[in-house]
Amino acid sequence: MTQLVWLVPVLPLVGFLINGLFRKSLPKSLVGIIGSGTVLISFILSVVIFGDVRHEGFQPTVVDLWDFISVDKLHISLAFQVDQLSALFLLIITGVGFLIHLYSTSYMHEEEGPHYARFFSYLNLFVFSMLVLVLGANFLILFIGWEGVGLCSYLLIGYWFKNLDYGYAARKAFIMNRIGDVGFLIAIFMMIAKFGSVDFAEVFGKAGSVSTGVITAITLLLFVGATGKSAQIPLYTWLPDAMAGPTPVSALIHAATMVTAGIYMIARSHVLYDLAPVTMNVVAVIGAATAFLAATIALKQNDIKKVLAYSTVSQLGYMFLGLGVGAYDGAVFHVMTHAFFKALLFLGAGSVIHAMGGEQDMRKMGGLKKWMPATHITFLIACLAISGIPPFSGFFSKDEILAAAYGKNPIYYVVGVFTAFLTAFYMFRLYATTFLGGFRGTHEQEHHLHESPAAITIPLWVLAILAAVAGFLGIPAVFAPNAHWLGAYLSPVLGENAHGIELEKGTEGMLMVVSVVLAVIGVVAAWARFAKKPELGEPTGFGKFLANKWYVDELYNAVVVRPLDLLAQFLTFFDKHIIDGIVNGVGRLVQYGSRQLRLLQSGLVGGYVLLMVIGILVLFLVELFTKH
Amino acid sequence: MVAVLLVLIPLVTGLAGFFFKSEGLAKGWALLSSLATLVVVLIGLGMARDSAALHFDCAWLPELGSRFSVALDGLSLILTLLTAIVFPLIFISTWRDKYSKPWNFYALMLLSQAGLLGVFVATDALLFYFFWELALIPVYFLASQWGGERRIQATFKFFVYTFVGSLLMLIGIIWIYSHTPDHSFSIKSFYAMHNKISGKDQTWIFWLMFLAFAIKMPIWPLHTWQPDAYEQAPTAVTMVLSAVMVKMGVFGLIRWLAPVVPVGFWAWGDTVSTCCIIGMIYASLVAIKQDDLKRLVAYSSIAHMGLMALAVFATDANGMQGVMIQMFNHGINILGMWIVVDLIERQFGTRKISELGGLASKAPGLAILLMIVALANIALPLTNGFVGEFLLFSGVFSSAATHYNVVFTCVALLSVILAAVYTLNMIGKVFFGNTNALTSRGVDIKFNEKVVLAAIVVIIVFVGVYPKPVLELTKETADFLLTSMNYKP
Amino acid sequence: MGITQVLFWFLSIMAILAAILVVISKNPVHSVLWLIVVFVAISGHYILLDAQFLAIVNLIVYAGAIMVLFLFVFMLMNLNAETEPQKNRWLKIAGVVTGGALLLVLVAALKKADLKAQIAEMNKGDIGLIHNLGVTLFHDYVVPFEISSVLFLSAMVGVVVIGRNEREQKDMWPHGNNYGA
Amino acid sequence: MNSILLSAIWGIVMMFSGIFTKSKTAIRNTAVLGLALLVIVNYADMAGYHVEIDTHKMLFFDTFGLLGNAIAFVSTLLLVLLSGRDMEKIGNNLAEYFALIFFVLCGVAIVTTFNTLLMLFLGIEIISIPLYILTGSDKRNLKSNEAALKYFLMGSFSTGLMLLGIAFLYGASTTGTFFIDDIWNQRPQVAPVFMAGLLLLLVSMAFKVSAAPFHFWTPDVYDGAPTVFTSFMATIVKVSIFVGFIRLFDEAFGSAQQTWQIFVALIAAATLFVGNITAVFQQSVKRMLAYSSIAQAGFMLLALLALNGIAKEGIILYAAAYSLATIGIFAILIRMKDYTFEGFNGLARKQPVLAATCTIFLLSLAGIPLTGGFFAKYYMLTSVIASGHYLWLVVFAVLCAAVSVYYYFRVIQAMYFKDGEGTTEREPSSGFKGLLVVLAALVILLGVFPQALLSQLSHFIYTW
Amino acid sequence: MPINYYIFLAVALFCVGVAGVLTRRNAIIIFMCIELMLNAVNLLLVAFSKMHHHALGASVPTAGIDGQLFVFFIMVVAAAEVSVGLAVIVMMYRNTHSIDVNFLNRLKH
Numbered sequence A: 001m002t003q004l005v006w007l008v009p010v011l012p013l014v015g016f017l018i019n020g021l022f023r024k025s026l027p028k029s030l031v032g033i034i035g036s037g038t039v040l041i042s043f044i045l046s047v048v049i050f051g052d053v054r055h056e057g058f059q060p061t062v063v064d065l066w067d068f069i070s071v072d073k074l075h076i077s078l079a080f081q082v083d084q085l086s087a088l089f090l091l092i093i094t095g096v097g098f099l100i101h102l103y104s105t106s107y108m109h110e111e112e113g114p115h116y117a118r119f120f121s122y123l124n125l126f127v128f129s130m131l132v133l134v135l136g137a138n139f140l141i142l143f144i145g146w147e148g149v150g151l152c153s154y155l156l157i158g159y160w161f162k163n164l165d166y167g168y169a170a171r172k173a174f175i176m177n178r179i180g181d182v183g184f185l186i187a188i189f190m191m192i193a194k195f196g197s198v199d200f201a202e203v204f205g206k207a208g209s210v211s212t213g214v215i216t217a218i219t220l221l222l223f224v225g226a227t228g229k230s231a232q233i234p235l236y237t238w239l240p241d242a243m244a245g246p247t248p249v250s251a252l253i254h255a256a257t258m259v260t261a262g263i264y265m266i267a268r269s270h271v272l273y274d275l276a277p278v279t280m281n282v283v284a285v286i287g288a289a290t291a292f293l294a295a296t297i298a299l300k301q302n303d304i305k306k307v308l309a310y311s312t313v314s315q316l317g318y319m320f321l322g323l324g325v326g327a328y329d330g331a332v333f334h335v336m337t338h339a340f341f342k343a344l345l346f347l348g349a350g351s352v353i354h355a356m357g358g359e360q361d362m363r364k365m366g367g368l369k370k371w372m373p374a375t376h377i378t379f380l381i382a383c384l385a386i387s388g389i390p391p392f393s394g395f396f397s398k399d400e401i402l403a404a405a406y407g408k409n410p411i412y413y414v415v416g417v418f419t420a421f422l423t424a425f426y427m428f429r430l431y432a433t434t435f436l437g438g439f440r441g442t443h444e445q446e447h448h449l450h451e452s453p454a455a456i457t458i459p460l461w462v463l464a465i466l467a468a469v470a471g472f473l474g475i476p477a478v479f480a481p482n483a484h485w486l487g488a489y490l491s492p493v494l495g496e497n498a499h500g501i502e503l504e505k506g507t508e509g510m511l512m513v514v515s516v517v518l519a520v521i522g523v524v525a526a527w528a529r530f531a532k533k534p535e536l537g538e539p540t541g542f543g544k545f546l547a548n549k550w551y552v553d554e555l556y557n558a559v560v561v562r563p564l565d566l567l568a569q570f571l572t573f574f575d576k577h578i579i580d581g582i583v584n585g586v587g588r589l590v591q592y593g594s595r596q597l598r599l600l601q602s603g604l605v606g607g608y609v610l611l612m613v614i615g616i617l618v619l620f621l622v623e624l625f626t627k628h
Numbered sequence B: 001m002v003a004v005l006l007v008l009i010p011l012v013t014g015l016a017g018f019f020f021k022s023e024g025l026a027k028g029w030a031l032l033s034s035l036a037t038l039v040v041v042l043i044g045l046g047m048a049r050d051s052a053a054l055h056f057d058c059a060w061l062p063e064l065g066s067r068f069s070v071a072l073d074g075l076s077l078i079l080t081l082l083t084a085i086v087f088p089l090i091f092i093s094t095w096r097d098k099y100s101k102p103w104n105f106y107a108l109m110l111l112s113q114a115g116l117l118g119v120f121v122a123t124d125a126l127l128f129y130f131f132w133e134l135a136l137i138p139v140y141f142l143a144s145q146w147g148g149e150r151r152i153q154a155t156f157k158f159f160v161y162t163f164v165g166s167l168l169m170l171i172g173i174i175w176i177y178s179h180t181p182d183h184s185f186s187i188k189s190f191y192a193m194h195n196k197i198s199g200k201d202q203t204w205i206f207w208l209m210f211l212a213f214a215i216k217m218p219i220w221p222l223h224t225w226q227p228d229a230y231e232q233a234p235t236a237v238t239m240v241l242s243a244v245m246v247k248m249g250v251f252g253l254i255r256w257l258a259p260v261v262p263v264g265f266w267a268w269g270d271t272v273s274t275c276c277i278i279g280m281i282y283a284s285l286v287a288i289k290q291d292d293l294k295r296l297v298a299y300s301s302i303a304h305m306g307l308m309a310l311a312v313f314a315t316d317a318n319g320m321q322g323v324m325i326q327m328f329n330h331g332i333n334i335l336g337m338w339i340v341v342d343l344i345e346r347q348f349g350t351r352k353i354s355e356l357g358g359l360a361s362k363a364p365g366l367a368i369l370l371m372i373v374a375l376a377n378i379a380l381p382l383t384n385g386f387v388g389e390f391l392l393f394s395g396v397f398s399s400a401a402t403h404y405n406v407v408f409t410c411v412a413l414l415s416v417i418l419a420a421v422y423t424l425n426m427i428g429k430v431f432f433g434n435t436n437a438l439t440s441r442g443v444d445i446k447f448n449e450k451v452v453l454a455a456i457v458v459i460i461v462f463v464g465v466y467p468k469p470v471l472e473l474t475k476e477t478a479d480f481l482l483t484s485m486n487y488k489p
Numbered sequence C: 001m002g003i004t005q006v007l008f009w010f011l012s013i014m015a016i017l018a019a020i021l022v023v024i025s026k027n028p029v030h031s032v033l034w035l036i037v038v039f040v041a042i043s044g045h046y047i048l049l050d051a052q053f054l055a056i057v058n059l060i061v062y063a064g065a066i067m068v069l070f071l072f073v074f075m076l077m078n079l080n081a082e083t084e085p086q087k088n089r090w091l092k093i094a095g096v097v098t099g100g101a102l103l104l105v106l107v108a109a110l111k112k113a114d115l116k117a118q119i120a121e122m123n124k125g126d127i128g129l130i131h132n133l134g135v136t137l138f139h140d141y142v143v144p145f146e147i148s149s150v151l152f153l154s155a156m157v158g159v160v161v162i163g164r165n166e167r168e169q170k171d172m173w174p175h176g177n178n179y180g181a
Numbered sequence D: 001m002n003s004i005l006l007s008a009i010w011g012i013v014m015m016f017s018g019i020f021t022k023s024k025t026a027i028r029n030t031a032v033l034g035l036a037l038l039v040i041v042n043y044a045d046m047a048g049y050h051v052e053i054d055t056h057k058m059l060f061f062d063t064f065g066l067l068g069n070a071i072a073f074v075s076t077l078l079l080v081l082l083s084g085r086d087m088e089k090i091g092n093n094l095a096e097y098f099a100l101i102f103f104v105l106c107g108v109a110i111v112t113t114f115n116t117l118l119m120l121f122l123g124i125e126i127i128s129i130p131l132y133i134l135t136g137s138d139k140r141n142l143k144s145n146e147a148a149l150k151y152f153l154m155g156s157f158s159t160g161l162m163l164l165g166i167a168f169l170y171g172a173s174t175t176g177t178f179f180i181d182d183i184w185n186q187r188p189q190v191a192p193v194f195m196a197g198l199l200l201l202l203v204s205m206a207f208k209v210s211a212a213p214f215h216f217w218t219p220d221v222y223d224g225a226p227t228v229f230t231s232f233m234a235t236i237v238k239v240s241i242f243v244g245f246i247r248l249f250d251e252a253f254g255s256a257q258q259t260w261q262i263f264v265a266l267i268a269a270a271t272l273f274v275g276n277i278t279a280v281f282q283q284s285v286k287r288m289l290a291y292s293s294i295a296q297a298g299f300m301l302l303a304l305l306a307l308n309g310i311a312k313e314g315i316i317l318y319a320a321a322y323s324l325a326t327i328g329i330f331a332i333l334i335r336m337k338d339y340t341f342e343g344f345n346g347l348a349r350k351q352p353v354l355a356a357t358c359t360i361f362l363l364s365l366a367g368i369p370l371t372g373g374f375f376a377k378y379y380m381l382t383s384v385i386a387s388g389h390y391l392w393l394v395v396f397a398v399l400c401a402a403v404s405v406y407y408y409f410r411v412i413q414a415m416y417f418k419d420g421e422g423t424t425e426r427e428p429s430s431g432f433k434g435l436l437v438v439l440a441a442l443v444i445l446l447g448v449f450p451q452a453l454l455s456q457l458s459h460f461i462y463t464w
Numbered sequence E: 001m002p003i004n005y006y007i008f009l010a011v012a013l014f015c016v017g018v019a020g021v022l023t024r025r026n027a028i029i030i031f032m033c034i035e036l037m038l039n040a041v042n043l044l045l046v047a048f049s050k051m052h053h054h055a056l057g058a059s060v061p062t063a064g065i066d067g068q069l070f071v072f073f074i075m076v077v078a079a080a081e082v083s084v085g086l087a088v089i090v091m092m093y094r095n096t097h098s099i100d101v102n103f104l105n106r107l108k109h
Helices: A002-021 A028-052 A082-109 A114-133 A141-157 A166-195 A199-209 A212-229 A238-244 A248-254 A258-268 A271-275 A275-301 A304-324 A328-355 A373-387 A393-408 A410-435 A444-446 A454-474 A486-492 A503-532 A542-547 A549-600 A605-625 B002-017 B023-046 B074-093 B102-121 B125-146 B152-177 B187-196 B199-216 B223-231 B235-257 B262-288 B293-314 B315-350 B364-377 B384-398 B404-430 B447-465 B468-485 C002-024 C026-048 C052-076 C089-110 C130-139 C140-165 C167-172 D002-020 D024-047 D064-085 D094-113 D117-135 D142-172 D191-208 D215-224 D225-280 D285-306 D308-337 D353-367 D372-387 D390-417 D430-448 D451-464 E005-023 E027-056 E064-094
Strands: A061-071 A074-082 B055-061 B066-071
Touching: A002 A074, A002 A114, A002 A166, A028 A114, A028 B152, A028 C140, A061 A141, A061 B384, A061 B468, A061 C026, A074 A141, A074 C140, A082 A248, A082 A328, A082 A454, A114 A248, A114 A258, A141 A212, A141 A238, A141 A248, A141 A258, A141 B384, A166 A199, A166 A238, A166 A373, A166 B404, A199 A271, A212 A258, A238 A271, A248 A258, A258 A271, A258 A304, A258 A486, A271 C026, A271 E064, A275 A410, A275 A542, A275 A549, A275 B199, A275 D191, A304 A328, A304 A393, A304 A410, A304 B002, A304 D215, A328 A373, A328 A393, A328 A454, A373 A393, A373 A503, A373 D191, A393 A410, A393 A454, A393 B293, A393 C140, A393 D285, A410 A503, A410 B066, A410 D064, A410 D308, A444 D372, A444 E064, A454 A486, A454 C140, A454 D024, A486 B293, A542 B002, A549 B152, A549 B262, A549 D142, A549 D225, A605 D142, A605 D191, A605 D225, A605 E005, B002 B023, B002 B055, B002 B066, B002 B074, B002 B102, B002 C167, B002 D024, B002 E005, B023 B074, B023 B102, B023 D353, B066 B102, B066 B187, B074 B235, B074 B315, B074 B447, B074 B468, B102 B125, B102 B235, B102 D430, B125 B152, B125 B235, B125 D064, B125 D215, B152 B199, B152 B223, B152 D191, B152 D372, B152 D390, B187 B235, B199 B235, B199 B262, B199 B384, B223 B235, B223 B293, B235 B293, B235 B315, B262 B404, B262 B468, B262 D064, B293 B384, B293 B404, B293 C002, B315 B364, B315 B384, B315 B468, B315 C026, B364 B384, B364 B404, B364 B447, B364 D142, B384 B404, B384 B447, B404 D430, C002 C026, C002 E005, C026 C052, C026 D094, C026 E027, C052 D225, C052 E027, C052 E064, C130 C140, C130 D191, C130 E064, C140 D002, C140 D094, C140 D117, C167 D390, D002 D024, D002 D094, D002 D117, D002 D285, D024 D064, D024 D094, D024 D308, D064 D225, D064 D308, D064 D430, D064 E064, D094 D117, D094 D225, D094 D308, D117 D142, D117 D225, D142 D191, D142 D215, D142 E027, D142 E064, D191 D225, D215 D225, D215 D285, D225 D308, D225 D390, D285 D390, D308 D353, D308 D372, D308 D430, D308 D451, D353 D372, D353 D390, D372 D430, D451 E027, E005 E027, E027 E064
Parallel strands: none
Antiparallel strands: A061 A074, B055 B066
């Protein structure tokens, strides 16, 4: 079955082609069926593959499709690699992907036929790219998927192309991704130069044979790629803007899958990272800083999706922190749980927005639990999960990372746990302002409020269940030794010590208690603050600073965008007036010379003869002063 | 025979074309001729590489040591293929364009095709020079006759600029020729000179000939003819110029210069590379600020060609094959870009980005096809552009010809980001947003245009996904080049 | 200093002075007369150099026929000193300076010539006699001699073309002329 | 010798033809017949059939010179065929004009085959004196008068220079000789005098071929002269004097090449510069062509500079290509209503054949490949490169050639790309058009298969 | 006399002629100056002729005669030139009533 793994990405691709090419003629229902159906089949296939893979002693299989680039000594084939890590990701992607497709059939129903089909074709294309990303057996295929998801993200963010702002957001996403991609590319070039190959097996095999400096450079560059894709400092600003896309997109791409590509990639190349402690520290620091920064910003956002977006950034920071401290499986674990609860959160938010008729401002919501029970319950589960309240999944994955962070450096832990507290706070701020209290919107909106249809709620429920229970896949050793199924499952890929530094059980327990207590405090504080009096005032002072996202966008504008723009303007001027001016100047010089030179042709014989004689004089002088 | 047919078909049909004094007839004739050429190229592709039919040689100017000898190797094949694909596509896509005296237009187009094909197949330096100019002259007339408002000045600048270059090249060719022991223009004799020319002379020759190629490509700062010429030429001609003609520069570089004066090449590689890189960044930045679609594409082309030149000077196997495949890819992609520009201009009578907007809702087909072409242009994976640029950058990075390979790569890669900026900017401003008074009249593309763009997309995706056939085609040439370029005194 | 030297110097100074006077005379008729003086002086030199035939021819053809022709033209045109407008003074100075410079440069170029040993003196040869010249002319130089007749023919035809009255063909050029438009 | 005799005789025939017939057609036909005969007898000479006259080594008929003659005669024939009718408009001395042309051709035949400085002098004079007349033949036109007088004064002045040079050379030779093949052998100890003579000869010849800075007469004279005769002067006369120029320097001073190369290089550079740059400014096509002829002379001087086998081959090819193209352009120009660039505006629409052929001629002059002009320039460049020195001059020449594109293409631009009323004075006959097409075909033939001429050339020149 | 004297004399006369051409505006005077130049050359040729005869006359009786014959031809040519030149000048005069060469500047640039 693993040999047929190529079917998994190809099916969504087929869906993309069908929906894309016949978008004008296909009825909407068929579009939905094709769109979701292909992903569903892929999911089934993934499950089958997963079935193969999870057996003990499964050897990673590389499925070679064809020579992609074969030049001189460089051979890169279009090959897929099936192993525990990729199989897991297959499941997450196709599973969550399918749910979100299903959700979209209802959510996007108001779109016109061709646009509806376009949406599904984009989604399918995204799933395809993402699958290529995780299946790729070498860095180049990974990179193909890597850029592919970036493209789909661009397309989907700008899906409502009539709104120029969305277009800008899409562009921003793509360009920031590209900046990261350039780093990735350089890393690939470096591999080619140093290892002569980009195959995982070969690169990892030869990793020990080159200097640490090279490995550090490669890993750092790869990490640059990851910061772009996974929205880390300094390239994170695109993600909140990406919320311009339809909500299912945010759920699928900007929460569940694409943004975790960076984590996948680093986990995948952990062999290299293990050899580069400097990079590990950088990853951890950036991760922790991002987690903290995004969390603080999330505190003051009023747009429901923006809060979720910053929360995503923050959670991604966690994952990088996990990677940085060597807890690869923790990071992957968090990827998985995060996929569930964050997708759920987004879909729930989508459901809310849907009900509110497109309104995303939390200040206009409130008391929705009355109208939307299913959404409310599932949303609450997700909030609990993300806040790290046991026994929801977030608790397990987050604490695994925090524990590893403590083992590496307590400061990481402090930042992490404080961020966890902030997370709990802002999530429940969100929850409380949205679902509790009284409705603050217009009457028309109130009249409109309703629970979403089944196609929306079913995915919510499924995800809610997953978000609730997925944590038990990785029960920490504190509770039961060797019960960490995920760790065991991934160990063939991630290595035996993928948990980071093991702590003593007592310490680990202590840490857990601290984080849970903090989370609970956060929940309670937010509940207390916003449930009764949910009006969100204009932020002032530091709050304003946070509400304005630390003015990072403004900073980037001032430091990068403006100067570049000015430079471009200057160069345009330079091109037109200096370089072209010189070129035209040569022409004009010739004409000027012509005008001047013609004056010699005075029409006077005397003048002509005079010049002739002077010519003779010159010749004779040359003759006199040259030696033979 | 194949090689000589390639030149003869467009030449003869082109000359005959002047006498078809009817628009339909002239168009049909041109299309037929270009399709015939395409068939011939495809036959050539199907032949074994060492097949005798790919070579042709007969006496031409025995006293001068010049023979009419043409041959098709991998590099020639890929470029003739490009030329042969581009011309029918141009004819089909501009089928609805109206020209005064269309027979002259089409005849000149065919003549320029003859010149281009001749450049790519010639294995005699003098013949090469002949075709080099033959390709230029019809284009000059085409652009001056049927171009935009400032066509005369712009085209003339273009002509004189390239003419200066080619004359300097002629000096270089003659110099080498007069120093060959057998007084021959044959490419073999030229190649045999690579270790016989002193370092100082190699510098001379290098610059004389390089200038011609640099102007043609063009490499910064010799590029200013290009935006003007592209802007002013009728789009069909712009397509020829940018899709095929600029490749002549790169082609000349790797066929006629690199293996002949390797020492000069090595000695000046860093200088030229620096220019290329400046040009890449510079052109990309300037492209961001362009309001005219044609100028935008023109500057983007400068950036792309700069990269190819950079990779040539990197003298690395990956880079060299990248150059060859990218020449093909860039030709196809930019052709697609021009077709879109042409469609827009024909429909709305303007190329100003600021006057357009919201086209995606009126012409979704156009928007999608442009999107794919544009993505190929910014080298997104699974498009042909990616394969090329990946190899190019990889070649530059691994280059042993310079100490600054890492710096070069990193700086040059900035252009990849900038390319995304200006391309997406353009897409955003032209296609996204709401329609305005002008663009609300827009309609989607017609059948013929769809066919052409679809064909281009197919090529883009095919090469992007399965570049192997193309890469294998040029393998031998690249190997040979590297061996001969690696000569060190 | 023998008679030859005396004559040489005398004739030389006379020639140069007369030549200068040709150039600086305001009245063109005076110029013509001074030029005749130059020719006479040069003829004297010819005799000193044993070129008797040339000396005579020079006097007859140049001083006689050609100069008379010049005079004739002057008379015909009724030109006198006042009719010649003065040239720009700077141009004049430039002309003189340039002429002088040319002389200097030529002298400088030639003064290194090591020809001093060769002497030109009187009564030391008879090649200048009409007999010797004639023999050579009609033997070795018969081709150029004949060919110079073409020169005369063309000069003759030319003068006819130039001099002929063209009044009868007034309207040959209905569209006006284009030359140098 | 054949052609010298025949041209002289036919000149006299033409002179008298005006007495015997008033029919202009008859006169013209007589001239055409004479020219055709000239071509034939010259070819006969090349083939070895010639009148035996003992010239006492004054003339030497080698193939280089005879080829030069052939080009001159064929060009004149073409000129007369194309523009013969236009001569009638100048004045009613048609017979005399033809007579003068034949005398000039006689001079040409002498200048291309001279072997002594005396013959060179006579030849140059025989060329010059009729030209003074022809220049001034449009008697009521002040410009024509002016041109004639300027030409005459400056031409005489340069004759003076030439004679001084000859005198120096005579003095410098040990035994006193005018034979050009003897001069070098007898050069010995008197280098300064010799060099002075050489330089003065160089200057006077440079004057005749209008090389800078001795070119000043050219634009004025070419501009003022009746256009037919401008065409004649700019092509036939100029290139045959060039043949003589090469001949003189090759035979007489060939061995001393290094000593004078620098002067030729300077003159060539100046000529290229002045010719090309000044032509850019011109508003009249006729005057532009005058400067263009200066520029082309600059290129031809490269042959003099190199003075090797390639150069000699090249100068013949150059002469042919340049003459054909220039005669063609002048033939069209004569028919134009307006001689300015604007006068050509839109010509392509009204006279497509004229415009197309004119374009080919202009491309040839600009040295674009596939025309004869390319190979002409190619040979010039090759000859210098092969000689190994003065590479800077080659680069300079090439840059100047690029400038030349500016003014040549201005005409093309006017004809094709600009709208206007540019038209001919009257509808040209189909015979005229046919001849132009033949001429253009010849130009192209020279550019694609110069083989025909080239193989002849190398055969002649290397077996010389 | 040493030949150099003759050379310098001739050159001096020649240069006076040149200076005359440069400084005068009267076409006929200019022409006369040119004649002066020609005569300077003639003088030089005759001097050289004598020189050669002096050097070689003993062995070759006709040595140096070429120079004198050349002078003869120069005179011939000069005569022809004068006739043509004066004709041109007269034609000019008939049209403009001037023989001032500076008046002749319709053709320039």
